[in-house]
Amino acid sequence: MHRRYREHDARVVMDLDGIWDFAFLGDVDPETVDVAAIRFDDRMAVPGCFDATPAYASLRGLVAYRREILLQDATPHRLWLAGVHHWCRVLLDGEHLQDHAGGFTRFAVDVRGHKAGTAELVVLVDSRFDYERSPLHHEYFDWYQFGGIARGAELHRLGSQWIDAVQVVTQSISPPEIQVTISHGAVAAPGELGLTLSVDGKILLTEGVNLTTFSGTMVRTMTLPDATLWSPASPNLHVLDVRLGDDDVRTRFGIRQVTVRDQQILINDEPVKLLGFNRHAAHPEFGHAIPEMVMISDVQQLLDMGCNFVRGSHYPQDARFLDLCDEAGICVWSEAIGWQHTAEHLTDPHFIDAQLAGIDEMVAADFNHPAVIMRGILNESHSHDPACRPGYETLLGHLRDLDGSRPVTYASNHPFEDVCLDLVDILSVNCYPGWYGSEIERIPDEIDRIVAALDPEHAEKPLIISEIGAGAIYGWRDWNGARWTESYQARLLETVIRHLFVDRDRVAGLAIWQFCDCRTSEAVRKILGRPGGFNNKGVVDAYRRPKQAYDAVKRAFHALK
Ligand code: ADA
Secondary structure (H helix, E strand, O other): OOOOOOOOOOOOEEEOOEEEEEEEEEOOOOOOOOHHHOOOOEEEEEOOOHHHOHHHOOOOOEEEEEEEEEEOOOOOEEEEEOOEEOEEEEEEOOEEEEEEEOOOOOEEEEEOOOOOEEEEEEEEEEOOOOOOOOOOOOOOOOOOOOOEEOOOEEEEEOOOEEEEEEEEEEEEEOOEEEEEEEEEEEOOOOEEEEEEEEEOOEEEEEEEEEEOOOEEEEEEEEEOOOOOOEOOOOEOOEEEEEEEOOEEEEEEEOOOOEEEEOOEEEEOOEEEOEEEEEOOOOEOOOEOOOOHHHHHHHHHHHHHOOOOEEEOOOOOOOHHHHHHHHHHOOEEEEEOOOOOOOHHHHOOHHHHHHHHHHHHHHHHHHOOOOOEEEEEEOOOOOOOOHHHHHHHHHHHHHHHHHOOOOOEEEEEOOOOOOOOHHHOOOEEEEOOOOOOOOOHHHHHHHHHHHHHHHHHHHOOOOEEEEEOOOOEOOOOOOOOOOOEOHHHHHHHHHHHHHHHHHHOOOOOEEEEOOOEOEEOOOOOOOHHHOHHHEEOOOOEOOOOOEOHHHHHHHHHHHHOO
16 A cells, blocks of 8 residues: 555554465356365466456456465454455455455455464455446446456554544634544443644644543544645645554644635635646556556656646545645545446445445545545536436535535536536536537637536536547647647647636636546447547556647646746
């Protein structure tokens, strides 16, 4: 998992990343597989996507990963898996501990009542599409869904009493004040324990607490008179250390408030124009298991172009990427997985329950990142269908219940007939004038038509153009400048930026589709518009080589500053 800072000093944490035993089982039912008889005839990197490696390229099926782990003693341990694609079953010494559905989110598997010493961990991973087992992943999505343990693994010794989570919310920016919520657990009611909270190495609170239950939460408020605020221009971060009894958690946070008012998004009461991209966490050589240096290079390219915004399309992002965005001052739209769902899914409790669980995991993981300034759900789903509205109400309501401190949104591609826009704080519209259907010259009119349709009812809400773009094949440049050339893409994006921010001033943000080219599924309905099996609308290609549009966007974004 390798966060950008150490999360525990006192707690024993074992990094399980490395080379694990591996077996590709193929079209086998996980319910009937004889785990003890699996022949592990290969080795595989964790984190990694097996189907991004030459031997298993493009294969889907059931696979098994195995390694030995060391339980320090017989007290509870917690295994963290930070993203397994996209269904898995975890077994320890042959005992079935837990199943998990859904990639891209971090989840815990508790190990209780196990004796001290080494134990054999087996993770069965299924990358096939199976609605019953894994309702959030569908083959028709417009990105390739790689398989494997993509975001690493850790084993934590919890001991007899532990901290489950620490959440930090900015209560006030003047004077800076934070609210810290500590959830805790124990094998038996622990009684008297010491609680210490330190910020940036300075102890600010120390007290004795009497915990009379197995688990619970404590809330403390702290004023930090000298603390600097976080903003895209000054991404100041602070470190909170929580020590409760024998356990500790360190978390990094920023002090900032996000509000929406008069068509604007404000950070610390200052309006901000969000300029940036949609980014798929994908790379031809690594699948979804993006190494940190590639993330760093992505962030550097975004900063170089003058961006302050990334939409994490279309699923929760790696914690290390969020760490980098915190440091770089890049605002993030954190998005739960979803792509063009209809009433068939949105009225199905099985789908909604899986969405709710995925949202829980996304929010738990991204909560303390100041860069995450908003959250979204259900990209381009049927928000124009009244039958889908209850699903939108449930999921957006759940986001608000979990965290009232961030605005919520969803990307709509039905701006003229949408029936759920009253449920959001920020309007977000995906549109492709100049690419699907019309010509570049039509872009201003088509954008104005969208604004005119939204404004009568939602005039006070900020509006983000959450997708707009054109395909360009890396290296294809000629005098004709037709679709698929780098020059067509550059011209289209220049036109969009000029119209949104120079000729008009209605939108609060732009997320260009997209940062990097990414592989897509053969099953996507539009595959004939996906040369080479890639969505080629990146301003850099899948290996991050810049196209002409990179410089065009860079010039245009810098000119707005
Ligand atoms: C949609 C969708 C994106 C991508 C895009 C495209 O707007 O949200 O994921 O598929 O279209 O390239 O056509």
